[in-house]
Amino acid sequence: KQEVTQIPAALSVPEGENLVLNCSFTDSAIYNLQWFRQDPGKGLTSLLLIQSSQREQTSGRLNASLDKSSGRSTLYIAASQPGDSATYLCAVEGRNTGFQKLVFGTGTRLLVSP
């Protein structure tokens, strides 16, 4: 059974720092891995999607990498801003789980202080 783990559970940094969020998964047979952002009391917003054949994806100050063989992904946020404060979730769509069935981690809660 696919399990997704995110470390750390919470992170607090001062504005301007570069930071890395980690995601690991147990079954490397995946279609893709996605990173989402969730603001308090709100739904999820997709940030980046990395297909299994890709190594990384970039969007603005965000860069996500994927090492399928080791079951790891990282989300790198450059020059963090207070507006980046949110919970970041990674999710895996696995070949053994089923098409479009996402397995989520429990998230990393990020606080960026001015």
Place this chain on the structure above:
Amino acid sequence: DVKVTQSSRYLVKRTGEKVFLECVQDMDHENMFWYRQDPGLGLRLIYFSYDVKMKEKGDIPEGYSVSREKKERFSLILESASTNQTSMYLCASSPSSGRVETQYFGPGTRLLVL
């Protein structure tokens, strides 16, 4: 922009009541999903649907049912609400485009069962 709306942001119900949570998407997506989100457990898939009148059980379907009579609407039904169904409920949709696609989430319904 894709828009997924949920009928209520907050609901308070009594144990034993029948509860309907409605989700509507405006982008003609084939796939729709219902998740619940609990602290420490992350998002878990309750039910999903690939087409009108089709439904598939997710990981935690017990105590829930769904209805999809129209393509744009996916309803989650709690036949007899219980206190352990107090949770945040999130609806999502995605297209069946043949390409890799993310899921688009609604704002969530926070349900309290007393």
